[in-house]
Amino acid sequence: MKFSCIVQNVLGRFPLLRPLVGLISFLFMCFNVLFWAGGLHIIAIGFLFPRRFNESKVNETCNQCFAGWIRTSYWWFNKVLGVEWQFDDGMKRDSASWHLSIANHQSWVDVFIILSQLEGRVVPPRVFMKQALFWIPLIGTATRIMGFPFMKRHSKEKLIKRPELAGEDLETTRRSCKRFAKTPNTVLSFVEGTRYTERKHRQQSSPYGRLLKPKAGGIGFVLKAMPGKFEDIIDINVVYPHKQNSFWDLLCGRLAAAKVSVRNIAIPAFLKEPDTDPLGRDREAFFSWFNQYWYEKDRRLDAEIKTWEQELAREKRSQTRESSAMK
Numbered sequence: 338m339k340f341s342c343i344v345q346n347v348l349g350r351f352p353l354l355r356p357l358v359g360l361i362s363f364l365f366m367c368f369n370v371l372f373w374a375g376g377l378h379i380i381a382i383g384f385l386f387p388r389r390f391n392e393s394k395v396n397e398t399c400n401q402c403f404a405g406w407i408r409t410s411y412w413w414f415n416k417v418l419g420v421e422w423q424f425d426d427g428m429k430r431d432s433a434s435w436h437l438s439i440a441n442h443q444s445w446v447d448v449f450i451i452l453s454q455l456e457g458r459v460v461p462p463r464v465f466m467k468q469a470l471f472w473i474p475l476i477g478t479a480t481r482i483m484g485f486p487f488m489k490r491h492s493k494e495k496l497i498k499r500p501e502l503a504g505e506d507l508e509t510t511r512r513s514c515k516r517f518a519k520t521p522n523t524v525l526s527f528v529e530g531t532r533y534t535e536r537k538h539r540q541q542s543s544p545y546g547r548l549l550k551p552k553a554g555g556i557g558f559v560l561k562a563m564p565g566k567f568e569d570i571i572d573i574n575v576v577y578p579h580k581q582n583s584f585w586d587l588l589c590g591r592l593a594a595a596k597v598s599v600r601n602i603a604i605p606a607f608l609k610e611p612d613t614d615p616l617g618r619d620r621e622a623f624f625s626w627f628n629q630y631w632y633e634k635d636r637r638l639d640a641e642i643k644t645w646e647q648e649l650a651r652e653k654r655s656q657t658r659e660s661s662a663m664k
Contacts, residue, residue, distance in 0.1 A: 341419035348590050358418075359589035365413055366588070373406040374479035381482045393520055399483050403461040411453045418590045422450055425599040428571075430458045435521050435566040437559060437604075438462060440573040441548060441638060442527035445584040446592060447575050454573065454597045455523065462525035465555050484522075518563055523571075526555055528631075545635040547642065553627045557615035560623075565609045570602040570630075574638045578649055598641055602630055 348355055380402065383395040414420040436459045440451050448464070455462055463485045471477035471487055481487070529549040531537065543550050560567070576596045586592040605626055608615060615623035 339416075339419075341416055344417060345419045345590065345593070355589040355591065359585060362413065362418065362588035362590075366410065369406060369409050369413075370476060373402050373409075374475040376402050377479045377482050378475075396520060400461050403483060404456055407449075407452045407456045407461065410449055411456075414449070414587065418587070418593070420587070420593050422453065422594070423596040424454050425597050428454070428458055428599040429601075432458070432460050433521055434459075434568070435563070436460070436462075436523040436571055437556070437567040437569075438523060438525045438571040438573060439528055439556070439634075440525065441533065441575060441634070442529050442531070443533045443575065443577065444582045445532075446582055446587050446595070447527070449587075450575050450595050450597060451525065451573055454599065455525075455571075459523045459571070460521055462523035464525045465527070518566065524559055526559075528552055528556065545631065547638045548631065548635045551627065551631045553624060553631075554616065556627065557620075557623055560604075560608050560613060560615050564611050564613050567604055567609075569604055572600050572602050572630075572634060574598045574634070574641055576638070576641050576645055578645065596641070596645055598637075600637075 344358070348358065377399060380395060380398050383392075383398075411420075414422075438451075438455065438459075440447065452462070463483060464480075466480060466485050466487050468487045471481065528551040530552040531549070533547075533549055537549060541550050574597070576598075577592070578594050578596075581591055582595075583592075605622075607613065607619060607622060608626075613619055
C-alpha cells in the first residue's frame with residue numbers, strides 16, 4: 338500500500354490529526370523553499386561577474402532550481418498527502434519558444450497546480466507579482482533574481498493626483514522583459530488580479546459567471562514590451578470539486594483533487610507587429626479582443642465545472658449503490 342494511502346486512511350479515521358499533518362507539511366514547504374531559494378542566491382553571484390559567467394548559463398541554472406522546487410513540492414503533495422491532480426496531458430511541449438500563459442485564480446493552490454502542469458513542458462514561468470510580496474524573506478529576492486516582474490497597484494485617486502505613476506508598471510515590465518527577450522521564457526499572469534470569491538464577484542458586479550473582471554493592462558504591457566515574441570496564449574483553467582480549496586486545506590490533506598484544462602488561443606496579427614501599442618492607439622482593438630477571449634474563457638470554465646460536478650455526482654451515486662448492495 339502506498340504511503341499516501343496510509344496517511345489518508347489514518348486521517349479518515351482520525352480527522353483531528355489533520356492540523357498536525359498541516360503543520361508538518363508547512364515545515365517541509367518552508368525547508369523546500371529555503372533549500373532552493375538559498376541555491377538561487379548562490380547562483381546569482383554569477384550575475385555580478387558577467388565576464389566569467391555566461392548569463393544564459395546562469396539563467397538556465399536558475400530555471401533548473403525553479404523546476405526542482407516545483408517537482409519536490411509536487412512530490413510531497415502526491416506521495417505523502419495523496420493529491421491526485423488531473424493534468425492536461427494533451428498540452429504540447431515546447432521549451433524553445435516564448436509563451437504567454439493566463440489562468441483563473443481561486444486560491445494559492447492554483448500556483449502549485451499550474452506550475453506542475455507547465456513543468457517539463459515549457460520554460461518555468463515568471464509570474465506577475467504584487468510589490469508587497471517582494472518583502473517575503475528569501476522568496477521576494479529569489480523571484481527578483483529569476484526576473485519576476487513586480488507590479489505596483491495605484492488607486493484611481495492617486496493616479497489622478499500623480500498621473501506620472503501610470504507609466505511605472507510599464508517601465509518595470511520593460512526592465513523584466515529585457516532578460517526575457519534574450520532566451521525563451523514563459524510569462525504567467527493571473528489577469529483577475531486577486532483570488533476569486535463570491536463576495537468579490539458581487540462587489541464588482543462582474544458580468545462573468547465564474548470570473549472576476551480582467552485587468553488586462555499587464556498583458557498589454559508584455560505585448561508592447563516584447564512585440565512579436567508570442568504566437569498564442571496558453572489558456573489554463575483550474576477546477577476544484579468543492580469550495581475547500583485553501584492552501585491550508587491542501588497542507589492538511591483535505592484538497593486531494595483538482596482538474597486542469599489547457600488550450601491555445603491565437604494572438605491577433607496586429608498585436609504581433611513591431612510597432613504595436615495595446616495601451617495606446619491599439620487600445621480599443623486590444624481590449625475588444627481580450628474581453629471576447631475572457632467571455633469565452635468564462636463560458637468554457639462554467640461548462641467544465643458543471644461537467645465535473647455531474648461526473649462526481651454519478652460517482653457518488655454509484656458508490657452509494659455499491660455500499661447498499663454490500664449491506
